[in-house]
Amino acid sequence: MGFIGKQASKEQVTLWKSTKTIGIIGLGDMGLLYARRFTESGWNVVGCDREETFEESKQKYCDENFTILKNGHQVSRCSDYIIYSVEAESIGKVVSLYGESTKLGAIVGGQTSCKAPEVAAFEKYLPKDVEIISVHSLHGPKVNTAGQPLVIIDHRSYSEESRQFVDALMSCLNSKKVYLTAKEHDKITADTQALTHAAFLSMGVAWHATKEYPWEAKRWIGGLENAKINISLRIYSNKWHVYAGLAITNPSAHEQILQYANSVTELFTLMIQGKGEELRKRVLGAREKVFGHLDNNYELLLDDDLLQQFSLNKEPPEGRQPNSHLSLLGIVDSWSKLDIVPYDHIICSTPLFRIFLGVTEYLFCSPNLLEECLNVAISDTSFRQDDLEFTLAARNWSNVVSYGDYNLYRQQFEETQRFFAPMLAEANKLGNEMVKIIFQRVKEREEAKRR
Numbered sequence: 001m002g003f004i005g006k007q008a009s010k011e012q013v014t015l016w017k018s019t020k021t022i023g024i025i026g027l028g029d030m031g032l033l034y035a036r037r038f039t040e041s042g043w044n045v046v047g048c049d050r051e052e053t054f055e056e057s058k059q060k061y062c063d064e065n066f067t068i069l070k071n072g073h074q075v076s077r078c079s080d081y082i083i084y085s086v087e088a089e090s091i092g093k094v095v096s097l098y099g100e101s102t103k104l105g106a107i108v109g110g111q112t113s114c115k116a117p118e119v120a121a122f123e124k125y126l127p128k129d130v131e132i133i134s135v136h137s138l139h140g141p142k143v144n145t146a147g148q149p150l151v152i153i154d155h156r157s158y159s160e161e162s163r164q165f166v167d168a169l170m171s172c173l174n175s176k177k178v179y180l181t182a183k184e185h186d187k188i189t190a191d192t193q194a195l196t197h198a199a200f201l202s203m204g205v206a207w208h209a210t211k212e213y214p215w216e217a218k219r220w221i222g223g224l225e226n227a228k229i230n231i232s233l234r235i236y237s238n239k240w241h242v243y244a245g246l247a248i249t250n251p252s253a254h255e256q257i258l259q260y261a262n263s264v265t266e267l268f269t270l271m272i273q274g275k276g277e278e279l280r281k282r283v284l285g286a287r288e289k290v291f292g293h294l295d296n297n298y299e300l301l302l303d304d305d306l307l308q309q310f311s312l313n314k315e316p317p318e319g320r321q322p323n324s325h326l327s328l329l330g331i332v333d334s335w336s337k338l339d340i341v342p343y344d345h346i347i348c349s350t351p352l353f354r355i356f357l358g359v360t361e362y363l364f365c366s367p368n369l370l371e372e373c374l375n376v377a378i379s380d381t382s383f384r385q386d387d388l389e390f391t392l393a394a395r396n397w398s399n400v401v402s403y404g405d406y407n408l409y410r411q412q413f414e415e416t417q418r419f420f421a422p423m424l425a426e427a428n429k430l431g432n433e434m435v436k437i438i439f440q441r442v443k444e445r446e447e448a449k450r451r
């Protein structure tokens, strides 16, 4: 579906750059990323953080080429396109504060990860003359925006010119624009992000519970394990509210995280009951449903060798340690039960989701690997305690999300975050490298296909 008939002319964009103002409410990680990228491209940008921190913000951003204003009223009064980039939990409250100050005929959007509460707040608190075109960059603040998906939601635009203006502004990110409705966006992001985060958050809690740094223990060896460890730590190096908001505010996410907890519990139960045949049947059935459509020539996205180099251990042991991979069996079982075909969403996927899919695909589609994993699951007890902790963690995250308890979410997230704190900076560096190399590989492959 096209968002604009045709792009604005160069002259028009130059004129907008000299006459329009872009406002950003919330100069946290994502707001700052946008403010910098827009100013670098020649747009006039103003922004604010919470009013209480105005003096601090002025100091903090004194070397930047955008203007810091006192509060969202001032930003709203003078901006032609305003982006709310605040915590999902407080979007309603923040829009209720500043919405009425929006400049006559301006356009408003937001960066929150779930759009239902965001557009509800816009509809409730913005004057009717204001247009609503929202955005969502499907990546974290430290990822290069080029080539990453950027969702644009035209919820209430009144003219082609407004759409062209937002399109021209967003073009400076060089992201892949994807046009969706708010409802489509929330369903797809639940499918891709909710389960991914539930799995990696649970891994972190399980390692924390056994008081084991996985890169030190000699049991998580090999590329698949490196990917699990790096992504889990990457999530724990972000802010808790990003994951809490995304899961708690999205009703589809609740259902999916609950399914993940159930899948993991049921698979673990089959393991400890020694019901090998039943486990095998269930896992192979799920494989058929999720990966059955891939033909024999399908080239896997990732392999163990590629991921070997990304170990947090300075002297990683050689080889690969077989593992029951409960977290990965659980995800494919959940996709199967929820009728999710993860490939359908690749256009709208975050880097973490793509890596997760790559790792899962590798386990399920490489000859013998899944068989080995099922054998370990049934007959090798060395991962049982970890699998037990993992199951408890998955159920716990599901409970916290379904109760909508932000405080408990924060407490649990930050406890595990503290456990990993000494390694987060290093893990982030390595994770960035991993994301970059994998992204490059995908690009090369797409180019080769086109040739």
Ligand SMILES: NC(=O)C1=CN([C@@H]2O[C@H](COP(=O)(O)OP(=O)(O)OC[C@H]3O[C@@H](n4cnc5c(N)ncnc54)[C@H](OP(=O)(O)O)[C@@H]3O)[C@@H](O)[C@H]2O)C=CC1
Binding pocket: 025, 026, 027, 028, 029, 030, 031, 048, 049, 050, 051, 053, 072, 085, 086, 087, 088, 090, 094, 111, 112, 113, 136, 137, 138, 139, 140, 141, 238, 239, 241, 242, 245, 246
């Ligand atoms: N981080 C990520 O990976 C991604 C996040 N998102 C979404 O983007 C949004 C922002 O996330 P992110 O930048 O990471 O989070 P941050 O916490 O870094 O940024 C949010 C900012 O909004 C500020 N804020 C809160 N209330 C107000 C207010 N009344 N007026 C002005 N500023 C205010 C916060 O200030 P204070 O800290 O003082 O409260 C903070 O600086 C969230 O909804 C998140 O879900 C989307 C894509 C990726």
Ligand SMILES: O=C(O)C(=O)Cc1ccc(O)cc1
Binding pocket: 112, 113, 137, 138, 139, 140, 193, 196, 235, 238, 242, 246, 350, 351, 352, 353
């Ligand atoms: O890639 C991921 O899943 C991340 O963890 C980063 C992220 C977090 C929140 C979003 O709304 C979009 C991307």
